[in-house]
Amino acid sequence: MPAAFAQRQHVDFTQAQAYDVLYDKCEGCHNDYIFDGNWSIEDIDISDISHGKHQPRWESILKAIEMGDMPPADKKQLTRQEKVSLIQWLEGSLDTYSEQNPNPGRATLRRLNRREYANSVSALLALDVDISASLPGDDSGYGFDNNADVLGVSTTLLERYLFVAAKVSRLATGLAGDTASKVSYLIPKDGAVKNSGIPSFDLRMSDQLPLDSRGGGSFRFYAPVSGVYEIAGFINANTNNEVDRLDIHRYSYKVTLPAGSHHIGMAFRKELALQEHVPKVRQGTSYVVLPDRAPDELTLDFIVDGARVHSTTVPSYHMSERFSQAAFLRDVLEIEVIGPLQHATDQADPAAGYALNQTPSMRKIFVCAPASEPQNSIAEVDCARDIIARLSAHAYRRPANEADIQPLLNVFKTVRKDLDFTASIAKTIQALLVSPGFLYLQEPTPEHIAAGTVYKINDFEFAARLALFLWSSLPDQVLTDLAANGTLREPDILRQQIKRMLASDKASALTENFAGQWLYLRNLPYHFPDVFAFPQFNVPLKQSIRRETELFFTRIVKDNQPIFDFLNADYSYLNERLASHYGIEGVRGHAFRKVNLAEHTQRGGLLGQASILTLTSNPNHTSPVKRGKWILDNLLAASPPPPPPDVPALVAEHDGMALSAREQLKRHRADPVCAACHVRMDPLGLALEKYDAVGAFRTTYANQPIDVTAQMPDGTHFEGLQGLHTVLWNKRERFTEAFIERLLTYALGRGLEAYDQPTIRKIARQAGSENYRMHSIIEAVVTSLPFNFKKAPEAHDDTQQIAETR
Numbered sequence: 001m002p003a004a005f006a007q008r009q010h011v012d013f014t015q016a017q018a019y020d021v022l023y024d025k026c027e028g029c030h031n032d033y034i035f036d037g038n039w040s041i042e043d044i045d046i047s048d049i050s051h052g053k054h055q056p057r058w059e060s061i062l063k064a065i066e067m068g069d070m071p072p073a074d075k076k077q078l079t080r081q082e083k084v085s086l087i088q089w090l091e092g093s094l095d096t097y098s099e100q101n102p103n104p105g106r107a108t109l110r111r112l113n114r115r116e117y118a119n120s121v122s123a124l125l126a127l128d129v130d131i132s133a134s135l136p137g138d139d140s141g142y143g144f145d146n147n148a149d150v151l152g153v154s155t156t157l158l159e160r161y162l163f164v165a166a167k168v169s170r171l172a173t174g175l176a177g178d179t180a181s182k183v184s185y186l187i188p189k190d191g192a193v194k195n196s197g198i199p200s201f202d203l204r205m206s207d208q209l210p211l212d213s214r215g216g217g218s219f220r221f222y223a224p225v226s227g228v229y230e231i232a233g234f235i236n237a238n239t240n241n242e243v244d245r246l247d248i249h250r251y252s253y254k255v256t257l258p259a260g261s262h263h264i265g266m267a268f269r270k271e272l273a274l275q276e277h278v279p280k281v282r283q284g285t286s287y288v289v290l291p292d293r294a295p296d297e298l299t300l301d302f303i304v305d306g307a308r309v310h311s312t313t314v315p316s317y318h319m320s321e322r323f324s325q326a327a328f329l330r331d332v333l334e335i336e337v338i339g340p341l342q343h344a345t346d347q348a349d350p351a352a353g354y355a356l357n358q359t360p361s362m363r364k365i366f367v368c369a370p371a372s373e374p375q376n377s378i379a380e381v382d383c384a385r386d387i388i389a390r391l392s393a394h395a396y397r398r399p400a401n402e403a404d405i406q407p408l409l410n411v412f413k414t415v416r417k418d419l420d421f422t423a424s425i426a427k428t429i430q431a432l433l434v435s436p437g438f439l440y441l442q443e444p445t446p447e448h449i450a451a452g453t454v455y456k457i458n459d460f461e462f463a464a465r466l467a468l469f470l471w472s473s474l475p476d477q478v479l480t481d482l483a484a485n486g487t488l489r490e491p492d493i494l495r496q497q498i499k500r501m502l503a504s505d506k507a508s509a510l511t512e513n514f515a516g517q518w519l520y521l522r523n524l525p526y527h528f529p530d531v532f533a534f535p536q537f538n539v540p541l542k543q544s545i546r547r548e549t550e551l552f553f554t555r556i557v558k559d560n561q562p563i564f565d566f567l568n569a570d571y572s573y574l575n576e577r578l579a580s581h582y583g584i585e586g587v588r589g590h591a592f593r594k595v596n597l598a599e600h601t602q603r604g605g606l607l608g609q610a611s612i613l614t615l616t617s618n619p620n621h622t623s624p625v626k627r628g629k630w631i632l633d634n635l636l637a638a639s640p641p642p643p644p645p646d647v648p649a650l651v652a653e654h655d656g657m658a659l660s661a662r663e664q665l666k667r668h669r670a671d672p673v674c675a676a677c678h679v680r681m682d683p684l685g686l687a688l689e690k691y692d693a694v695g696a697f698r699t700t701y702a703n704q705p706i707d708v709t710a711q712m713p714d715g716t717h718f719e720g721l722q723g724l725h726t727v728l729w730n731k732r733e734r735f736t737e738a739f740i741e742r743l744l745t746y747a748l749g750r751g752l753e754a755y756d757q758p759t760i761r762k763i764a765r766q767a768g769s770e771n772y773r774m775h776s777i778i779e780a781v782v783t784s785l786p787f788n789f790k791k792a793p794e795a796h797d798d799t800q801q802i803a804e805t806r
Helices: 003-009 016-025 048-052 055-067 080-100 115-124 155-172 359-366 378-395 402-416 420-435 461-469 477-485 491-503 505-518 522-528 539-557 576-582 610-615 624-635 661-668 672-686 721-730 730-748 754-766 774-782
Strands: 179-187 211-221 227-235 249-259 261-271 299-305 309-316 332-343 454-456 571-574 593-596 707-709 717-719 789-791
Touching: 003 477, 016 048, 016 080, 048 055, 048 080, 048 115, 048 461, 048 576, 048 624, 055 754, 080 249, 080 754, 115 155, 115 359, 115 378, 155 420, 179 211, 179 717, 211 227, 211 299, 211 309, 211 332, 211 717, 227 261, 249 309, 249 672, 309 661, 378 522, 402 420, 461 505, 461 576, 461 730, 461 774, 477 491, 491 505, 491 539, 491 717, 491 774, 505 522, 505 730, 522 539, 522 593, 522 610, 539 571, 539 610, 539 707, 571 721, 610 624, 624 672, 672 707, 717 721, 721 730, 730 754, 730 774, 754 774
Parallel strands: none
Antiparallel strands: 179 332, 211 261, 227 249, 227 332, 261 299, 299 309, 454 789, 571 593, 707 717
């Protein structure tokens, strides 16, 4: 790369020479008359860069030169020496100014988004329940939904938080099991086929099911108290109306569950030689084939926490006056749990040392229990104070003081007049869960800091930022203790803590929330390829392609691999269903495992994975434009401008003949207005045309061989995925900075500005000494200026962005 070459050569380049090169190569288009790109060389002075003036313009000039976008291919080009020297001078000048004038950026008061809130509640109350689905979705800014600028609070949102907080507080304190309730889980299924019912799956559909199971499903259920619960499931009828939920198709079993979290499932038994018989669905379009034999008996299992607790038999198909088909294997459509129907006797477990009904939440909350004390007695209030102090210190991410404890204690005293001790604590916890100190990440400016001063945040605030970044949750006791000791940011200790946190199960939040948005994986459940064009794309395959990319990202993080594996790794994680989709033999079973792709050159890296290829396609055909734009947006941080409002659609046919994607785009680029952007996007997307709209490999389209040769704006020729890997590898420094930009945006919870670009380059240089491995990049992010520092308001009378409890 030019930047790396300049670093090796130590080219001497003066300000005057930089001006001569810029004026010579840019003035022809960027002048007061043509004003291309809405700027003129006359508007900036070469000395501005050393004074911090027009910083966004200088950064955009630097990026355009690095990417090879400027000068355009049909204009006077920079020599290699000029390009190397100019890039080095621009980077050095911008970075020098940034170092002399540190700017940690703006800091908007940040509300926890719904996933951060749910994780924080679970950590605070030791409650293994995901409440994120009960909260409204959050807006996104700069690609992520933890952006402080878009996380507002409306009256409706606050009412929802109050409702969820009330429900959670009762669940955590053991009050939610007073009456029986029903929780239903609808198992993801494909749609009905030819009006003949919903297809079932001859696969193990969940890791929480026994190895020899078929179909069915499993979900997480939280038993508020120990007691008897009914597990029930509705079985498909193999009919043209599978939405029916008739009692004859409902099978149930009552089981005693201890209080706490469980995995509840139902599935059929998988036999080595499957006994179920499925006849042909139809003969023609009007005649439905009747079953040609009596139904067989199938084994249906009820499963709790991976173990079978009960089995029953069901017929392999159902016959009635309305329903007379046996088109598919029988399967479970919906599971429900009802209860508690009867409370278990509360008895002590000597081995565990606590009561049967006590959950981890109750043990954490009730560190004392003055059951025999009078209402609002000194002992009872002291116990409540102790509970509140412990919870509020954890919730507020810092040591609690009297100003934190007293408002919550007042809530306890008020409601204690009408409720018992446990219910009063539950109400107090509800108030805590909607308090500003918990709902917002608050970092008040210390009183002794002068206006406009850049200062270092304290260790508790740093621990809170670190936990939100890597776990989307609260700091645990280890981080809190290190922050209290003032040793958390010592290099060796911080490195150990990052490694510990990334090894934790909580680090799955980085995959779900960062990778899920960076790679658009969150959009996959809402993307529905055409079932007629791609009948092989079913629910198991959709789940598998998402799981492949999640595992791929997770292992790069946990195994501390270089980030360049995202570009061209020769391995991935596949199960039998996905390997079959890729045409890879030798992979058996539902479980995912690491597969070497050295002999499968049509796969590798993110761009060889079906999740990315599917998300960047239309429902019934590929889109080179979407794929090219995705690469520019997410891998190179070089997004093209938005299209004009009257952009014409692509023409798919000409004279009755289907046009290939290349032919369609060639016609589209005939318009010079369209060509300016498409010349950057189209080559990247056309190189991936041998992958259809669901990521399967193909060699022809519209009865024509697919041409995957392409040419970049700078004249570079390449072909197919392997050629695209080479193009991206040659731009690996740009990819490194693009990845760091996305990660830093997520870590800070704000959009990045031009003054943040020197920080990105510094992080890249720091990680470069360790081969750009994930842990080194994460460590460089959490030790960076904007992650550790804030700037005090410019004036003492500026409104402090701090929410208060009144």
